[in-house]
Amino acid sequence: MLKSIGIGSELFHKLIENDCYYVDKTPFIKTVFKDNKADVMLITRPRRFGKTLTMSTFYDFLALNPENPGDVSRQKKWFKDTKILEDKEFCREYMGKFPVIFISLKAVSGSDFEGAYDQLGCVVFGMYNSFSYLAESPKLNDAEKEIFKKIASDNNFIRNIENKNKIKDSLGNLLMFLYKHHGVKPVLLIDEYDVPIAKAAHNDYYREMIDIISPFLGNALKTNLYLGRAVLTGCLRATKESIFTGLNNLLVCSVLDSSDDDISQGVGFTKEESEEVLSYYGLSDYYEEVRNNYDGYHFGEIHMYCPWDVMSFCYANYRKVGAENKIITADNYWINTSGNEVIEEFMGFIELEDVDRMQNLLDGKSITTEVRTSLCYGDLQEHNITDFWTLLLYTGYLTFEPHSHSTENDEYSLYIPNEEIRKCFKSKILNFFKNNSIMKNSTNKLVKGLFDGDTKTVENNLNGLLAKYVSIRDFSVNAPKENYYHGFMNGLLVNGTSLLQEQKSNFESGNGYIDLTLKSARNIGVIVILELKQTSDENEDKALIAQDAIEQILTKKYADPYIKRNDIRSVLAYGICFCKKECTVVGKKLK
Numbered sequence: 001m002l003k004s005i006g007i008g009s010e011l012f013h014k015l016i017e018n019d020c021y022y023v024d025k026t027p028f029i030k031t032v033f034k035d036n037k038a039d040v041m042l043i044t045r046p047r048r049f050g051k052t053l054t055m056s057t058f059y060d061f062l063a064l065n066p067e068n069p070g071d072v073s074r075q076k077k078w079f080k081d082t083k084i085l086e087d088k089e090f091c092r093e094y095m096g097k098f099p100v101i102f103i104s105l106k107a108v109s110g111s112d113f114e115g116a117y118d119q120l121g122c123v124v125f126g127m128y129n130s131f132s133y134l135a136e137s138p139k140l141n142d143a144e145k146e147i148f149k150k151i152a153s154d155n156n157f158i159r160n161i162e163n164k165n166k167i168k169d170s171l172g173n174l175l176m177f178l179y180k181h182h183g184v185k186p187v188l189l190i191d192e193y194d195v196p197i198a199k200a201a202h203n204d205y206y207r208e209m210i211d212i213i214s215p216f217l218g219n220a221l222k223t224n225l226y227l228g229r230a231v232l233t234g235c236l237r238a239t240k241e242s243i244f245t246g247l248n249n250l251l252v253c254s255v256l257d258s259s260d261d262d263i264s265q266g267v268g269f270t271k272e273e274s275e276e277v278l279s280y281y282g283l284s285d286y287y288e289e290v291r292n293n294y295d296g297y298h299f300g301e302i303h304m305y306c307p308w309d310v311m312s313f314c315y316a317n318y319r320k321v322g323a324e325n326k327i328i329t330a331d332n333y334w335i336n337t338s339g340n341e342v343i344e345e346f347m348g349f350i351e352l353e354d355v356d357r358m359q360n361l362l363d364g365k366s367i368t369t370e371v372r373t374s375l376c377y378g379d380l381q382e383h384n385i386t387d388f389w390t391l392l393l394y395t396g397y398l399t400f401e402p403h404s405h406s407t408e409n410d411e412y413s414l415y416i417p418n419e420e421i422r423k424c425f426k427s428k429i430l431n432f433f434k435n436n437s438i439m440k441n442s443t444n445k446l447v448k449g450l451f452d453g454d455t456k457t458v459e460n461n462l463n464g465l466l467a468k469y470v471s472i473r474d475f476s477v478n479a480p481k482e483n484y485y486h487g488f489m490n491g492l493l494v495n496g497t498s499l500l501q502e503q504k505s506n507f508e509s510g511n512g513y514i515d516l517t518l519k520s521a522r523n524i525g526v527i528v529i530l531e532l533k534q535t536s537d538e539n540e541d542k543a544l545i546a547q548d549a550i551e552q553i554l555t556k557k558y559a560d561p562y563i564k565r566n567d568i569r570s571v572l573a574y575g576i577c578f579c580k581k582e583c584t585v586v587g588k589k590l591k
Contacts, residue, residue, distance in 0.1 A: 002281065005315040010052040012060045016078045021280065023273050023307070025054065026084035028266035029061050032231060033094060033187075035262070038251035040221050040230045042193075042237060042244070045255065045299070046396025048308035048334060049268045051233040052104060055191045058231065062187055063100040066133055069182070072096035098228060099178040101171070103127050104191035113205035114161065116196060117212065121159030124170045128152040131174070137181045148177055164212055172219035175226040185228030188220060193243075194234035194377070201377040210378070217243050236394040239374035254373065255394065256412070258300035258402060268297070268304040277310055281318035286328055293330040296417030301402045309333050309420065334396075335424045346388045354385050355468060355581075362425060366401065366415040373410070389414060397421055439465065443492050447499045450528045451520045453572050455587040465492060466581045485532050485578045489516055510557030525569040527562045529553055529590075533577045542577040542584035549575025550588050559590045 006020035015022050032041060045051055060078055065071045075095050079085045103123055110116030128151045134140060135149050151158045151170060158166060171188075178186040200209035221230055221243070237244070237252050244250055253263050269277070274295075278284050294309035312333040320326035357367045372390045380387055392398040393414060404413035416422050442461045449457030466488070486505070493503055493516075502519035509517070516530040531549035535542065553559060553573045562568045571591040577584050 002318070005311055005318075007312060007315050010056060012053060012057040013074075013078050015053075021277070021311075023269060023277065024082050025050075025266060026057065026061070026079065026082040028054065028262070029058060029084055029094070030087060030090050031260075031262045031266060032058070033062070033229060034090060036251060037249075039227070039249040040232070040244075040247055041251045041253065042232045042234070043253045043263075043267060044234055044236050044394060045267050046235065046297075046306075046394065048306055049304075049396075050307045051267060052106075052191050054267050055102060055104075055189045055231065055233060058187075058189055059100050059102040061095055062098045063102075064096050064098055064182070064184075066099075066131070070096070098184055099131075099182050099186040100189060101127060101174060101178070101186055102189040102191075105195050106192040108196040109199040111203050113200070113208040116200065116205070116209060117161050117164070118159050120167065120196065120212065120216075122155070124151065124158050124167055125155045128158075128170070128174065131178065134177050134181055137177070139181045140177055144173075144177060144180075147173060167212060168215035169219060171216055172224060172226075175220055175224060179226040185226060187228050188230040190217070190230070190232045192234055193217065193232045194236065194238050197238055197377045198235070201380050206378045214243055218245075222247060236391075237374040239376050252373075255297075255299050256371070256373070256400065256405075261300065261302055264300035264302040265304065268299060269307045269310055271295075271303055271305070274305045274310050277314060281314045282321040283314060283318060283328070286313075286317070286330075289328075289330045293418055293420045296421075297396070297399045298402050306334065306396075330420075332420050332423050334420055335427060346383055346385075346391075354388075358429075361398070361414075361416050362422065364416075364422075366413045368404070368411050368413050370410050371400070371412045371414070397425065439468065444499060447493070447518070450518065450530075450572065450574065451499070451523050451526050453587060453589055455574070455585050458574065458587070459583065459585040462576070462583050462585065463581075466578075466583060485534055485576075486515060489530065489532065493518070509562075510560050512552075512556040512558065514553075514558045523570075525567055527559075527568055527571045529558055529562075529571065529573045531558075531573070531575050533575065535577060535579050538579055540579070542579055542582075543586060545577040546575040546584050546586035549577065550586055551575075554590075563591045 003019055003021040006015045006018060009015050009018070009020065012022075014020075043051065043054075061075060061084065065074065072091075072095050076085070079095075085091060103126075105120075105123065108116050108119045108123065110119055128148065132152060135145060135152060137145070140148070151166065157163060158170070175186050175188065196209055196213050197206070200206045220227065237254065253260075258264065274290065275284070275287060278287055278290060283290075290305075290310065290313055294305050294313070295303065297304045297306065313330055316331060317328045320328050357369075360367055367389075369389045370386050371393055372386060375387060375390060375394075380391075389398070393400060393412075397416070398414045399417040401413040401415070405411070416425060442465050446458055446461040446465065449455075449461065490503075490505055493500060499521055500518055501521035502517075504517040505515070507514045507517050514529055515532045516528075518528040518530070520526040520528075531553050533545045533549050535545055550573055553575070559571050559573060562571045568591065570589070573588045573590050575586045
């Protein structure tokens, strides 16, 4: 009987106890805690690459049993048949030997500061309660026990914003309490450390959150005599937030770091691990489909797959193997889990040159750009384009060519890693055109101008929209270039306005096919006919080409069926000539 697939399960011991399939990443424990000598280690990886499961594995292996220190029976049960248990010397030295604080800040994501503070208070309350035995510890003095009890015994105390100074000191104090009680320096594991900062920057309470989170983390990490080792995970290294300032023994393991292959492949699935999973579930024949959709990431110089995608693919399809009328498909599993608004947020601010680079990415090409090794979340509101490309890399929308680094200006060659992410890109861009207020306003003005016969308004708004547009449609290399602009117009009009009652594309009428036909939702009986043309020559007379488009409408009698109808009181024809990111519009009233 096949092992079950623990979709969404992020706790190592739960996977093992529920007899779920587990890709053995346990050698990474030794890589991090023995081979690496840094006091504080920051591992940055995109979401859904298994960071939380990795941290849970560390916890389950290292954490001592407070009721019976020295008892490692739980670890022997959980880690049975794993590679790490074969290393007897390392296990004797590290397994079940440390008090371990393990917290995740993933849930500290409120839409306002009060909500986020309350969520952080809940994390701290739960953290203290997991060490409830400290309340009666003979190794703590009365003042220390009083501090501990205030937080551990009353959920509302630490969640009260008036006690925010208590939160600032809570993590550092707990490290001290644990050291005094056990006589062993604790290990500190903080998962998704940067989520509170990222959410605060996005929701405009950045300064208030930094005032809390910087001392909360900084007091625990910097020159703390009671800290053994600390490991943090997140999407990127935050700078200027002062969390890591002054840390002399900090090791940052980012997606760009190629100094240690063991670290590079510690989080995520390697090619060989992905092949093994597919083979176990009888899906080896679909490896190429999995590779095209979920492969393509580089961590250092190592090729990596997203574990969430590979396991989700197996979960969705392994029961179909050998079954009749069952189609095995590689669906998009990542798009609804990322929770990252970076593309939609920046789309409204990128310039013409950057729109073209975005288009190159969607067309399967790479771009060369500077990548920052760290970011200040508070600076993201400035919408610097370098921050945009850097965020796309660290959050998993882009990857890099390992040997493309230019040390002179920190430039890398970036590209979209696979088909799944390309679809995510398209979805995010489509949402931007559909929901962005500025784009919707310009599109509404464009449509109103079309039905009013206002050629200048149509031209002005089209040119403004063209400057921001990235095509989400796929066209073959040999397809006419008008297709690109046809996709542009269709994309805008389908998603951007409620002023249309009806929209038809490539509609047969008269002696040919109309590019676009529009029917007004407000001006009853008004029809607009659009004929689109394109030129690559900037010196060519675009107005003349647009006029030729009008002549085509007349010659091929596109409008005749509408002119003859009594219920149609007005027919407006437009010829539009596009040239790169500009256009010229000519209009004519036919009825």
